[in-house]
Amino acid sequence: xxxxxxATVVALFLAAWPLLPVQAQKITIxxxxxxxxxxxxxxxxxxxxxxxxxxxxxxxxxxxxxxxVAIASGDADFGVTAFTAGFYNLAGxxxxxxxxxxxxxxxxFDFSGxxxxxxxxxxxxxxxxxxPGRSLGMxxxxxxxxxxxxxLADELGFPLSEVKLVPLQSVPNMIAxxxxxxxxxxxxxxxxxxxxxxxxxxxxxxWVHQYTPYQLGGLFTSTRNVTERREVVEKFVxxxxxxxxxxxxxxxxxxxxxxxxxxxxxxxxxxIIQKYTKAKPQSIYNGAPYIDPLGRLDVGSVYAQIAWFKxxxxxxxxxxxxxxxxLSFIEGHFNIPE
Amino acid sequence: MAEPAHRADEPVREVPFRGGGxxxxxxxxxxxxxxxxLLLLWEGASRAGLVSPLALPPPSSILTALxxxxxxxxxxxxxxxxxxxxxxxxxxxxxxxxxxxxxxxISSLGRTLGIPLVAALFPIPKIAMLPxxxxxxxxxxxxxxxxxxxxxxxxxxxxxxxxxxxVPRSLVRMGQSFGLSHRAIVFEILLPGALPGILAGARIxxxxxxxxxxxxxxxxxxxxxxxxVLQAGNLMRTDQLMAGVVVLSLLGLTISAxxxxxxRRLLAWR
Amino acid sequence: MQLLFEEVGHAFxxxxxxxxxxxxxxxxxxxxxxGPSGCGKSTLLAIAGGLLRPAxxxxxxxxxxxxxxxxxxxxxxxxxxxxxWRTVAGNVALALEATLDRRARxxxxxxxxxxxxxxDFAAAYPRQLSGGMKQRVGIARALAVRPAVLLMDEPLSxxxxxxxxxxxxxxxxxxxxxxxTTLYVTHNLDEALRIADRICVLSRRPGxxxxxxxxxxxxxxxxxxxxxxxxxxxxxxxxxxIAEEVRAADRELASAREPVDG
Ligand SMILES: Nc1ncnc2c1ncn2[C@@H]1O[C@H](COP(=O)(O)OP(=O)(O)OP(=O)(O)O)[C@@H](O)[C@H]1O
Ligand SMILES: [Mg+2]
Numbered sequence: 001x002x003x004x005x006x007a008t009v010v011a012l013f014l015a016a017w018p019l020l021p022v023q024a025q026k027i028t029i030x031x032x033x034x035x036x037x038x039x040x041x042x043x044x045x046x047x048x049x050x051x052x053x054x055x056x057x058x059x060x061x062x063x064x065x066x067x068x069v070a071i072a073s074g075d076a077d078f079g080v081t082a083f084t085a086g087f088y089n090l091a092g093x094x095x096x097x098x099x100x101x102x103x104x105x106x107x108x109f110d111f112s113g114x115x116x117x118x119x120x121x122x123x124x125x126x127x128x129x130x131x132p133g134r135s136l137g138m139x140x141x142x143x144x145x146x147x148x149x150x151x152l153a154d155e156l157g158f159p160l161s162e163v164k165l166v167p168l169q170s171v172p173n174m175i176a177x178x179x180x181x182x183x184x185x186x187x188x189x190x191x192x193x194x195x196x197x198x199x200x201x202x203x204x205x206x207w208v209h210q211y212t213p214y215q216l217g218g219l220f221t222s223t224r225n226v227t228e229r230r231e232v233v234e235k236f237v238x239x240x241x242x243x244x245x246x247x248x249x250x251x252x253x254x255x256x257x258x259x260x261x262x263x264x265x266x267x268x269x270x271x272i273i274q275k276y277t278k279a280k281p282q283s284i285y286n287g288a289p290y291i292d293p294l295g296r297l298d299v300g301s302v303y304a305q306i307a308w309f310k311x312x313x314x315x316x317x318x319x320x321x322x323x324x325x326x327l328s329f330i331e332g333h334f335n336i337p338e
Numbered sequence: 339m340a341e342p343a344h345r346a347d348e349p350v351r352e353v354p355f356r357g358g359g360x361x362x363x364x365x366x367x368x369x370x371x372x373x374x375x376l377l378l379l380w381e382g383a384s385r386a387g388l389v390s391p392l393a394l395p396p397p398s399s400i401l402t403a404l405x406x407x408x409x410x411x412x413x414x415x416x417x418x419x420x421x422x423x424x425x426x427x428x429x430x431x432x433x434x435x436x437x438x439x440x441x442x443x444i445s446s447l448g449r450t451l452g453i454p455l456v457a458a459l460f461p462i463p464k465i466a467m468l469p470x471x472x473x474x475x476x477x478x479x480x481x482x483x484x485x486x487x488x489x490x491x492x493x494x495x496x497x498x499x500x501x502x503x504x505v506p507r508s509l510v511r512m513g514q515s516f517g518l519s520h521r522a523i524v525f526e527i528l529l530p531g532a533l534p535g536i537l538a539g540a541r542i543x544x545x546x547x548x549x550x551x552x553x554x555x556x557x558x559x560x561x562x563x564x565x566x567v568l569q570a571g572n573l574m575r576t577d578q579l580m581a582g583v584v585v586l587s588l589l590g591l592t593i594s595a596x597x598x599x600x601x602r603r604l605l606a607w608r
Numbered sequence: 609m610q611l612l613f614e615e616v617g618h619a620f621x622x623x624x625x626x627x628x629x630x631x632x633x634x635x636x637x638x639x640x641x642x643g644p645s646g647c648g649k650s651t652l653l654a655i656a657g658g659l660l661r662p663a664x665x666x667x668x669x670x671x672x673x674x675x676x677x678x679x680x681x682x683x684x685x686x687x688x689x690x691x692x693w694r695t696v697a698g699n700v701a702l703a704l705e706a707t708l709d710r711r712a713r714x715x716x717x718x719x720x721x722x723x724x725x726x727x728d729f730a731a732a733y734p735r736q737l738s739g740g741m742k743q744r745v746g747i748a749r750a751l752a753v754r755p756a757v758l759l760m761d762e763p764l765s766x767x768x769x770x771x772x773x774x775x776x777x778x779x780x781x782x783x784x785x786x787x788x789t790t791l792y793v794t795h796n797l798d799e800a801l802r803i804a805d806r807i808c809v810l811s812r813r814p815g816x817x818x819x820x821x822x823x824x825x826x827x828x829x830x831x832x833x834x835x836x837x838x839x840x841x842x843x844x845x846x847x848x849x850i851a852e853e854v855r856a857a858d859r860e861l862a863s864a865r866e867p868v869d870g
């Protein structure tokens with residue numbers, strides 16, 4: 001109990017314990033209103049949390065970083081976001097644990113795409129192999145976009161220093177910059193790059209899953225929950241898995257030719273996802289990422305990401321992936337380093 | 339001692355004192371130990387685990403982060419980039435501001451058009467203009483310089499023309515009565531007379547430039563103290579973030595000291 | 609040089625300030641101008657120096673300026689009008705910068721400062737000087753350009769009585785030496801009677817010439833005890849003219865709302 005403020009809150013909470021209804025356990029979920037957070041919403045609207053005896057309150061954020069901070073500070077219990085250097089540095093402080101998967105770049109499921117400006121495309125930037133000598137707009141150093149271009153550089157065997165990285169802070173800035181040709185390329189989720197391409201604002205030259213499939217994000221909770229409220233975490237995970245399975249069956253199907261198909265199940269889930277994300281159906285279909293039905297993590301990918309961030313001086317050397325992960329809540333995590 | 343006598347049968351009392359106060363002075367030698375104590379308390383609280391080092395890194399780790407940055411040469415690169423932007427942007431904005439301020443100060447046309455223009459544009463948050471600047475000037479240095487220059491421009495205009503307005507007209511009349519040229523009246527009377535206002539404006543515009551530095555370096559900056567602070571925040575490296583903040587604060591102190599020096603030099607006549 | 613006012617009249621936004629001023633200030637003459645507050649004395653002086661364009665009439669300058677004259681019409685101001693960021697020497701030099709080279713300027717400044725007893729203060733800034741010293745600088749600056757006509761607008765009124773007396777004594781000598789044509793605005797009857805060859809009394813606003821009075825005694829003899837009665841008579845006559853105008857002006861002020869100055 002290092003934080004006296006938290007101690008006070010806990011003390012007050014314990015003092016008020018007899019006044020609280022005993023049946024439902026309250027949890028707070030920190031969430032972004034992205035399609036990749038869909039299982040969180042489905043579990044709520046379909047009553048899976050309630051069936052587990054959990055009373056859920058959502059706390060919505062506009063950026064990934066605060067979600068992780070909210071969990072680490074104890075202001076929220078569960079969250080899902082993409083992995084970034086900032087996330088790993090925060091997790092490395094020991095206050096939060098990754099217990100499952102969010103989405104991942106899975107072959108066959110277009111998610112993050114390389115979008116090239118019209119000018120650069122006309123000048124011959126027609127495939128990811130042509131990245132050397134070009135510029136890439138991204139939010140920040142240490143973001144998942146930075147990681148993706150870094151992994152691509154390793155995969156295709158060119159030094160990352162040959163790509164001019166341009167931090168632009170926000171996705172709208174990235175879009176504006178590629179539209180106007182200020183940067184040659186950006187990497188963004190499918191619903192955005194497809195819409196940009198459809199409007200003639202750039203060309204998609206490839207998908208991240210085609211070059212560097214990886215574990216995009218995770219499901220995490222506070223270390224305190226893991227140690228002190230284990231049964232609550234287990235209940236939450238069960239509800240999350242039910243919803244993830246449902247999402248997976250609706251949105252992650254491929255037909256015999258490997259094309260994505262959406263059916264009645266997807267249609268049935270649309271209203272729930274729309275309610276939270278306010279996205280149009282076409283945008284949801286375009287941007288629905290691959291989510292493991294059981295929340296299983298590509299553990300090796302997490303290790304590789306941390307190693308890459310460390311190599312580039314973005315994650316503290318002290319951060320140990322084994323310390324960040326708690327693989328005990330979900331069975332079937334794969335690609336686990338020995 | 340013959341004077342102070344009074345009749346024995348009359349009540350006598352001393353005049354009660356009711357003056358004093360309301361004249362705060364700077365007590366010498368008190369500030370440094372006070373700040374040292376503050377730093378020690380902060381360090382102690384951190385060591386004792388009272389505050390999380392993530393939420394508020396202790397002075398020692400800020401210092402370590404700072405010396406790491408210095409040792410790797412990054413600090414120099416960040417500082418160089420920022421100083422260039424600050425100095426170039428500020429000089430650009432200030433010279434343009436002085437020019438418009440002078441026009442408003444001496445020409446009816448300048449005043450008629452300039453004042454409403456400044457009144458309309460000054461309150462626009464420069465940070466909100468950043469996306470536009472990027473469209474106009476690109477993501478390279480020009481948009482960063484433009485942000486800082488624009489921040490420095492308006493306070494300079496306002497202080498320059500207010501300074502000129504404050505020069506007593508009798509001095510201008512005097513200059514004319516001695517047959518001074520237009521030019522001499524501007525350079526020997528109006529501008530020196532406006533100098534206190536202009537320097538006060540420089541204090542404001544340099545602080546604004548420093549604030550805008552962080553905003554300017556949000557976009558497309560690999561190096562720069564502002565970029566360092568932002569990046570450290572994103573990477574959850576709060577020790578580096580605080581190190582950057584310390585550097586910004588030192589920069590601010592240095593600039594303030596330089597302007598103080600200029601004031602003592604140029605305004606010795608006051 | 610001679611200064612000629614010909615039917616000079618002026619109004620500020622319909623406020624009639626001066627009317628029908630025809631006056632000739634002879635070469636070498638000192639003419640004092642007296643009049644109630646607000647009657648247009650300063651306005652008249654501004655017109656005389658070319659700082660204000662009169663609405664009617666004109667002012668002309670006759671004769672040739674004295675040798676070395678750099679600024680024929682030169683003012684001494686009531687509020688001194690010194691540049692606070694220039695030293696005493698710098699203030700005096702200001703008027704010479706356009707016309708004299710550095711060396712000539714330095715010599716001229718040194719000479720004028722010596723004549724006005726300011727040599728020790730050459731490097732001082734105005735804020736370090738008393739009011740009397742400041743006006744000494746103002747006068748030194750005026751003398752430095754070797755004026756043909758001195759225009760003095762209540763030059764001593766910002767000073768205390770003793771300082772005024774002292775300066776008056778000192779500069780009477782200087783003025784008489786140079787015999788510069790002088791227009792001297794004042795509120796002070798004794799000052800006027802002390803220095804002027806003639807005294808022009810203006811009426812209340814709009815200012816017209818109410819009377820012109822010659823002071824028939826040489827300046828040097830005016831303080832002599834045997835002339836006290838003669839001066840007293842002149843003073844009484846002046847006072848009669850002025851008091852009437854001031855009283856009338858006060859009554860008008862009470863009955864009409866005055867447009868605000870400036
Ligand atoms: N620039 C101006 N604009 C409008 N009115 C003015 C201006 N200057 C002077 N006046 C008005 O003109 C009148 C005469 O002013 P002036 O300064 O000439 O009077 P004065 O005789 O010098 O008075 P005082 O004895 O108080 O110095 C006053 O009523 C004054 O308010
Ligand atoms: Mg006057």
